[in-house]
Amino acid sequence: MFERIAPEQHDTLPDIPEPAENPILVGHDSARSMLAGAYRAGKLHHALLLAGPRGIGKATLAFHLALHLFTHPDHAMAPDNLDATDLGTQAFRLLAQGAHPGLLHLTRPYSERDKKFRTVITVDEIRRVNRFLSMTASDGGYRVVIVDPADDMNTSAANALLKNLEEPPPRTLFILIAHSFGRLLPTIRSRCQTIKLQPLGAEGLEELLHRLGMELPTGEEERRLLIERSGGSVRSAVLLTQFGGLEIAATVEKILGGRTLDVAESFRLAEATVGRDRQVQFDLFNRIALDRTADAAAQAAEDGQVEQAARLALLWEELAADTREVEVFNLDRKQHVMGTMQRLHAALGNLR
Template sequence: MSGYAPEQAASWAPRHNPDLFGHETVEKALLQAWSGGRLPHAWLITGPRGVGKATLAFRFARFLLAHGPAAGMDAGPSLFGDAPALPESLHIPEEHPVFARVASAGHADLITVERSWDEKGDRWRSEIVVQDIRAVIERFGMTAAEGGYRVCIVDAADDMNTNAANALLKILEEPPPNAVLLLVSHAPGSLLPTIRSRCRRLALKPLDDAALDQATGKLLPDLDAAERRGLRVLAEGAPGRAVMLAGQGGLKLLHGLLDLVGQLPRPDLAQLHAFGDKLARDRSGNSFQLLGELFRWWLARLVRAAAAGQIGGAGWHEVFPGETAVAQRLAQWQSPVRWAEDWEQFGRLLDRGESVNLDRKQMLLNIFAVLGRTAAR
């Protein structure tokens, strides 16, 4: 597999990313709302993780900060000539001064709300707290520094605790003029109904294969064709997920795990222990956490495909060569219903192990012990 440095992903973080793929309809809706001169003050941008929600939010923020309020741009020809041409997209070129200032977090009229650093705990907070939102209230109480829009991006709104959500609600109920809030949400159902009702919703859908290939070709140009095909399956239409998986070696992790699963009920013990040792050496726990996520994803994929009789069929696409054979073999061990029960059991085992910081290698061995009993039935 070709190399990919995790730090490359930072250059394509939403604040720095000039490109948006596969969401032309949503972009057109934002352009039309702006050009009509009656732009809603709050937008709720929803969709799966990694699909481009934050990228869209920063793209729209740059556009608003660069263009300012529209002046009847959809009104047609005037008495003294044609109306200004409507921009065809929200794109702001990287050489534009607004782009550079947004990328460096140096634009006075853009406020970004994320989970903040807890100096006492010496770590990132697990939620957005009320102090973070109060900073928005203070900034929105001032006149725009450059006379145009003031824009606030909350990424992600799902991270707000109750006090923060109630504070944000006050802004939504009494929005200042020329202020726009862009709320990114992976799970809008978790938000207060009163917040959802005061926002215009934009739902971003997973990209189709052509748009995802275009995105990964631009974001991950060093990947070979086989890796790109595998990431297309794993990413499920979310280019941000593809970048994350490429940066953290997701394909290699899943391949290593399924290679061992395919050896059951008698896996190569030396290979299994070596795999467990590798996971244990990652003190951050990120590799094991990603492996657990991918394993649960793969088992869910197995259950769905086995129940529909689609393993190896027209709708089945391999993550890597040999995966189909492993899936077909496991599907013969027991019914999809029993695999669904095992999926829940493995999920509880992984969650419990992470919550009490159990030895990661031992958790891996426990999972293979369960799988070995299933294979031997």
């Protein structure tokens, strides 16, 4: 039975390991080999940007690389591939617990006053980097800073990090995780070696879900839909199977497929995705709505409907902004869900 030892994060899922404590890394073989080889050759870039969709293993790869550096402080003696994680080592336990002296993990901080995680990585979090780097590593090894995800930084935080990236101390590695590459400052992107990671294939996704103990649909069609809608993201697959995501997605499609907006069905959808202990379902709804809008925009562009594609792209931006405002200002979530469905139905009506 899984027992969590890592600190809880803003996006922690029950019974699913945090990247810091996850010994399982599936896929990304070329990136893993390249990073291990660069380290062994003494040519590892001081700032890495791991970019790709959410939930494909970017942060897990970052922690595996950090553990590799801590386990092999002499790069010339390091193996030419990332080691299989040994759960019994002190380095792994310290890393998993967020207590390794060589690692600083920056993510959305928890607000004791508000009793919830903040919606951004603040400049106060980034200021911790200077204090961390002012301390000498106890064994003369690497110090690793992981920013997870970097696209959660507000402008002040991003500018503060930029100063650290410009002149890092020796034997310092920055690893930035990015779900939305384009949201990062161009000046930050230019100072990093970008490694674009691809979504997991169907085989890799099923293997990882199996190793995590997740139950997959038994029916062939249901399994196909899960793999298709997951988009190569194990996080999306877990959400779809364990938190009602498949049902939410089916309801959204049913409403959008009607010639007129089904207000009663939209109300039932809102009831199912808001309220106490429904944060995951609310996040799922917003993700599904944004993905549906993005897919429609991409299809319109492919069909040569330039104006329609532009309108849908603008709608995506507006819906994303609305979602952030609901979280920041604690607005009415039920009204948000119903309003989103109304806007989507109207925007996609001429595509049916």
